[in-house]
Amino acid sequence: MDLHSHDAKPGAADGYLVGPRQAWFAFAMTIGLMMVDYIDRQVIVSLFPHLKEAWGLSDKQLGALVSAVSVTVALGAIPIALFADRFSRVKSIVAMATIWSLASISCMFTRNYGQLLAARAAVGLGEAGYGAVGAALIASHFPARMRGALMAAFFASASVGSVLGVMLGGVIAAKWGWQAAFGVVGVPGLVLALLYTRVRDYRTVALTPSIEQATRSTQGTARAIVKRLARSRTLLWVCIGAPAQLILVSAIWAWMPSFLNRMHGMAPEQAGVKAALVVLCGALGSVVWGAVADRAGRKNPAAKLHVTAAVCVASAAVLAFAFGAGHLGLDLGKQAQFALFALGGFLMTCTVGVVAAVVIDVIHPGIRATGASVLSLFQNLLGLAVGPLIAGALSDLWTLENALMVMPVFGLLAAWAFMVASRSYGADLQSAGDSADEDIHAAPAGAPRSVPA
Template sequence: MAMDLQMADPGRPDPDGYLFGRGPAWFALIMTVALMMVDYIDRQVIVSLFPHLKQAWGLSDKQLGSLVSAVSITVAVGAMPIALWADRHSRVKSIFLMAMLWSLACISCMFTRSYGQLLAARAVVGAGEAGYGSVGSALIASHFPARMRGTLMAVFFSVGSLGSVLGVMLGGVIASHWGWQAAFGVVGVPGLALSLLYIFVRDYRTVQLTPRLDRATQTPASMARAIAAALARSPTMLWVSLGGSAQVVVLSTVWAWLPSYLNRAQGLAPAQAAINAALVVLCGAAGAVLTGALVDRAGRRRQRGKLLVLALLCLLSMAVLIPAFAAPGRALSHHQQLAWIAAGGLLMTCSTGPVVAIVIDVIHPGIRATGSAVLAFFLNLFGLAAGPFIAGMLSDAWTLPRAMAAMPAFSILAALCFLVAARSYEADVQRIRDQVQAEEAAGACNTSLRGQTP
């Protein structure tokens, strides 16, 4: 018989119902998803500008990769403090401030005049985006029924793929007509408008913590110690964070370097290469939703089935991508090779939504955004930052086609981590559920005792 391991939310009468109703929930989802799209437009616009920057400033591939990695590094560093503040104060206000900062920073990139200035501006973009994924996912998860969590997380994070599509495509087209500087200005404006509308989203009540958890979330240092202890208590969270990061290495490499690969290996013009690469990223967006639903279905009978299917999907993505990039030009036509890469792109986003939902399942509701920020730290520092930089180094040493053929091997590491996590997932979810129920029972008992006190 299937085990019901959905985690309860304290103060919420029906975990399978909407927190404030359907209307506020769907408005929160639409606004959060829209900002997620803008987030990735501003983040990914630079990858289609690599050929222009290489020509204008003579940058190496390692330097170009660093312009992508800089954003992910500052996201990783800033995610935990921002999520800590959001968990204890306001999710909506933190998202408003984040969107304003990253949008203004993106616009400032158009005024840079050197590699150092552009690298600094891109780092500020990441500082603004830090914590957005974790805080936004916690807000959505709290508005909607628990049974919809995995699919909604897949939708939320798959929109990052759509934003990347638009960022890559707009960057290439705008740069070909008005120069690469103009691309940053055009894509930075929508975030300012959406941030003003976001203040109308309803925030969920800040969860009252036990004294132990309250002390643990007072400062970033105490939070870091608490997170280390949480990772020690929850092997699922640790292994899923590592596995998700390894798979994101593959995803970030393809997203960052595919326009340049098509430009150099296939001889496409930068604008045409950007459009072709955007189609592959679009397949990744669709793949994230499809594989997210598949993973949810795999966990209906046994929760650990989610992780087993994730491991299989990672290996399938590698099996498609390595021969797609390794095939010599005469073995496959441009369209045939692009079709193989697109098929791999559809599979490589398989972990995007499920890893977030799994981590949310094994974290206390009172620090849900902070727990998601731990995952974001891993994914950004060891995934999104590592992928483009490692690929750039390999490209300088081996050439870009060889680097692109080697990087999908990281999916083997991802699959192994997910298989290890499957061994502890159900026990960790049950432990959190028992803890929440015990705290609610203790709270109800204290309330009853206070009511009896004359």
């Protein structure tokens, strides 16, 4: 469903690919699928108490059910984004949504831990590359001046999906059993996949022979990625800071329902609803901090990363205090402690939109989805996959409260990495623009050019 040359209207709609109406339709559909993506990912966390009771699983095993999705997402992200960049973003997204929805439905038929772990890995395989491809599609439909806020909203929809997943899992399990939760949340993805065929794709961007050759295979792309990381200090440090913060985020999201169930004595369904409020605060925070960072970076691009680093530090301080106040001899009370959880949730998602916009800013326009998949690889494999597993392992050794108390140290690591990245962001931003101009002029005569984005 790629656009032909006569479909695109460069410059005719203030930088929109084919006009505001089609752009906002693509945005709405892409956000809808992002929400379903994370509903299917996160529905399991509110089912932890049921699974622990039914199969006698350890916290490390429970954490692995969350991490398995992120591992397969990470491993499949680059090949799928590479295919999407050179073939079709829309068709790739339709195929991905169909696969992950069917895999989610299959979880309801599992009869032991091994089967469920394999089914969860299949969910991740279907979701691999979606965030990168969806971000590239949105970025190309809209003017560049709107990109930071739009990326924040797109990735904030993941938080909203997580809210719904955590909430629905507990409620459905209480009424119809934990197996039914997987089936109920898997159906909407199939419906949206069918509707997504009406989204307009952007034209595949012409590349110079050297870039074309480098991105024809996963192996070639891997070499290109290493080369890009060596050339762009911003991309390198963002790919360190982003997953570090997500270790904290994923640990809190995965284990908050269980924490409230064990430490506050809530029933699983009540704990799921309450934990969903923390995730909802994260959804709001990602949009707010994305907009704040955009505003801060208007005159000085590096300020965008300075703001993000500062909020990472604040989130670490708030959450460490919330979980560790008892070790200081302070009795916060359940309501005050939960208020701090909500504040920490609002702060800790500050990186979501910013890092995606920064990476797209410093990458060649012709390989935006592939470039964004580099970030996705790091975020999933070193961030989302690691957080629940580390927290679960530490919980088995200590207690869940103590495990979550030490997780904020990763927020401090993220802040440091973003401060280092800010030193090279301006230069890399300029370099990416110059590189794109040179490649367009160097493209073969008659080759299609990139549409404005």
